[in-house]
Amino acid sequence: MKIRIPFLFLTIIFLVIFFVFYKGLQNSNIYTPNNNIEKDLPNFQTKMFNEDREIFLRDIFKKDKFYLINIWASWCIPCREEHSFLISLSNLKNIEIVGLNYKDNSKNAKNFLKELDNPYQIILSDKDGTNSIELGAYGVPESFLIYNQKIIKKIIGPLNNKSFIEIKKIIK
Amino acid sequence: MKYFRHVLVILFLLNFNFANAQDNDLESKITKNLRCLICQGQSVYDSDSDFAVSLKLLVSKKLEEGKNEKQIYDYLKDKYGEWILYDPKFDKSTYFLWLLPILLFITGGAIILRLFIIKKK
Numbered sequence: 001m002k003i004r005i006p007f008l009f010l011t012i013i014f015l016v017i018f019f020v021f022y023k024g025l026q027n028s029n030i031y032t033p034n035n036n037i038e039k040d041l042p043n044f045q046t047k048m049f050n051e052d053r054e055i056f057l058r059d060i061f062k063k064d065k066f067y068l069i070n071i072w073a074s075w076c077i078p079c080r081e082e083h084s085f086l087i088s089l090s091n092l093k094n095i096e097i098v099g100l101n102y103k104d105n106s107k108n109a110k111n112f113l114k115e116l117d118n119p120y121q122i123i124l125s126d127k128d129g130t131n132s133i134e135l136g137a138y139g140v141p142e143s144f145l146i147y148n149q150k151i152i153k154k155i156i157g158p159l160n161n162k163s164f165i166e167i168k169k170i171i172k
Numbered sequence: 173m174k175y176f177r178h179v180l181v182i183l184f185l186l187n188f189n190f191a192n193a194q195d196n197d198l199e200s201k202i203t204k205n206l207r208c209l210i211c212q213g214q215s216v217y218d219s220d221s222d223f224a225v226s227l228k229l230l231v232s233k234k235l236e237e238g239k240n241e242k243q244i245y246d247y248l249k250d251k252y253g254e255w256i257l258y259d260p261k262f263d264k265s266t267y268f269l270w271l272l273p274i275l276l277f278i279t280g281g282a283i284i285l286r287l288f289i290i291k292k293k
Contacts, residue, residue, distance in 0.1 A: 005283075006286065006287065009279055009283055010283075013276065103226075128226060129225065129229070133223075133227055133230045136251040138210050138223060139210055
């Protein structure tokens with residue numbers, strides 16, 4: 001009886017720990033952010049890409065209209081991949097695309113748009129990356145679907161056929 | 173006299189350094205407690221990724237605006253969720269995490285106590 005109680009305790013603790021770790025083995029340890037939460041659009045002052053003037057982010061977006069904020073850079077390879085989707089989105093009537101140029105050289109960025117065509121109605125400039133952080137972005141490329149001053153969808157990484165169809169469905 | 177002057181200069185330099193270091197303290201404290209979300213297992217303070225560099229800039233901006241530590245944490249939590257903080261809050265989904273070590277400690281203590289009492293008896 002003397003040894004039994006600690007032994008029992010140890011076995012139970014061992015089993016609990018074993019169970020927790022065994023369960024944990026099957027979980028993915030790669031963090032995937034929750035990207036379907038509706039959030040209010042933050043308001044911050046930001047520079048325009050083509051003009052030397054500052055603008056408040058919320059002033060760009062009118063009510064009852066869909067917008068897509070797309071964070072891009074000329075040095076970002078996946079941005080080239082998604083560019084054709086942005087062009088086809090820009091041809092749709094009920095959505096406007098706003099670009100946010102992320103930590104980029106403006107000459108390179110202009111060449112990028114010259115080469116691949118410009119899908120953006122407005123382009124903002126984010127030289128030090130803080131505007132993207134305020135939007136809640138992780139990096140480039142990333143897109144935010146905006147409606148009535150709210151972020152209704154977040155696409156992390158390049159747009160693909162699947163997200164393109166999803167966006168089309170939402171804005172219909 | 174010469175010696176005295178040297179000491180004065182050294183003292184002045186040391187004080188200068190001290191004032192400067194204190195200023196950065198809060199910023200590094202905050203960024204050490206923020207998880208770099210795109211680089212696994214690193215804090216924002218340790219990382220040099222684009223995300224971390226921008227986040228460090230934003231934290232120093234917010235400090236300049238006069239925001240305190242808690243306000244900055246709340247602000248970032250609202251944007252990126254609880255996960256960005258290294259110090260998780262005590263709530264429904266984390267109680268196991270917080271209570272398990274205490275539980276283990278208490279059971280371990282109980283086992284040791286029991287052994288001692290049994291031995292004495």
